[in-house]
Amino acid sequence: MKIASPNRRQFHTQLAICLLASAVAIPALGQQDQSSQQPTSTPPQADQSTTVTKHAPPAKEGFWGRVNPFARKVWVRRQTDPINDRLTELDQINAKNASDIKDVDSRAQAGIRQAQSAADAANQTATAAGLQAQQAGTTAKGADIHVNQLNTTVNGLDQYRQVNTVEVAFRGGMPTLSADAKKQLDDLAASVTGHQGYILEVEAHSPAAGSVGIQNSERLADAVKRYLVTEHQIPIYRLHAVALGNAPVATSTDDNEKTDRIRKSSVSIRVMENSLAAQDSALPQGVASLTGAERQ
Numbered sequence: 105m106k107i108a109s110p111n112r113r114q115f116h117t118q119l120a121i122c123l124l125a126s127a128v129a130i131p132a133l134g135q136q137d138q139s140s141q142q143p144t145s146t147p148p149q150a151d152q153s154t155t156v157t158k159h160a161p162p163a164k165e166g167f168w169g170r171v172n173p174f175a176r177k178v179w180v181r182r183q184t185d186p187i188n189d190r191l192t193e194l195d196q197i198n199a200k201n202a203s204d205i206k207d208v209d210s211r212a213q214a215g216i217r218q219a220q221s222a223a224d225a226a227n228q229t230a231t232a233a234g235l236q237a238q239q240a241g242t243t244a245k246g247a248d249i250h251v252n253q254l255n256t257t258v259n260g261l262d263q264y265r266q267v268n269t270v271e272v273a274f275r276g277g278m279p280t281l282s283a284d285a286k287k288q289l290d291d292l293a294a295s296v297t298g299h300q301g302y303i304l305e306v307e308a309h310s311p312a313a314g315s316v317g318i319q320n321s322e323r324l325a326d327a328v329k330r331y332l333v334t335e336h337q338i339p340i341y342r343l344h345a346v347a348l349g350n351a352p353v354a355t356s357t358d359d360n361e362k363t364d365r366i367r368k369s370s371v372s373i374r375v376m377e378n379s380l381a382a383q384d385s386a387l388p389q390g391v392a393s394l395t396g397a398e399r400q
Contacts (some may be wrong), residue, residue: 264303268295268375272328277310277369279323281331289328292373293336301378304338306345308371309353317349320369328371 270292272285281289296302308325310317325345332338350366 263379264376265379266374267302267377268292270373270375272371272373274324274369274371277312277320277324279320279327281327286331289331289373290336292375293332293338296338296375297336299377301380303342303344303376303378304332305374305376306343306371307353307374308345308347309350309366310369311350311366313350315349317366318347321349322347324369324371328373 270288272281272288274280274285275282292304296304306325306328308321308328310320310324312320325347329340329343329345332343333340352366353364353372
């Protein structure tokens with residue numbers, strides 16, 4: 105008789121279950137038999153004065169020991185479950201602490217980087233401010249030098265010194281320039297050609313008294329100015345003339361000062377140079393040209 109394949113599997117399964125149940129039941133029955141077969145003995149009577157107590161050896165509880173192996177696993181599980189739960193809780197706490205530490209560390213690192221960036225920016229700002237302060241100090245020092253030079257320029261605008269004198273004589277009081285007079289004026293014009301910051305003081309004298317002498321001396325001064333302007337292109341603003349007639353001229357010697365009486369017609373020309381004429385190279389930029397233009 106043949107059994108179908110599904111029924112055969114079911115049969116084999118039921119057979120394995122029966123064998124497993126028999127293996128479990130046999131040790132239990134043996135344990136019960138050994139417990140029931142233990143002899144019971146009555147301790148012998150001893151004398152009334154003394155009693156001897158004999159301890160019976162501990163009874164064996166089966167082949168597997170005091171506890172059934174299946175019961176031992178359950179007991180161990182019951183004992184270890186709280187420990188496992190506590191360990192799991194500790195693992196969770198450690199994981200949370202590690203996460204918190206990592207978060208705090210990341211925030212601390214971010215704060216440190218931000219503080220370092222702020223410090224670097226502040227350092228750069230301080231360095232730029234130091235450079236600006238240094239530049240401002242240099243500018244202020246240069247401005248102070250320019251101010252001092254300008255003060256020197258302003259103070260020296262009206263400071264002139266005499267560098268040359270020419271005395272031109274006229275014959276008979278006539279406003280006509282002789283060859284010698286023209287030669288003197290030519291030399292004078294050549295000495296000031298190309299120079300800046302000078303003026304020509306022209307004083308005309310005539311021996312005639314009163315208004316006649318003043319008019320004569322004025323014609324002499326005009327003749328000198330006309331020759332210098334037309335022949336040598338001396339700027340008119342550099343010529344400053346005055347007709348003195350027969351007014352006495354003060355002369356000085358080493359010991360005293362006296363006045364001389366006018367005896368002939370003449371024109372005295374003095375070359376006056378400004379004290380800044382020789383300082384153009386030391387003037388601040390932009391001031392030399394302006395001062396030179398003002399002096400022309």
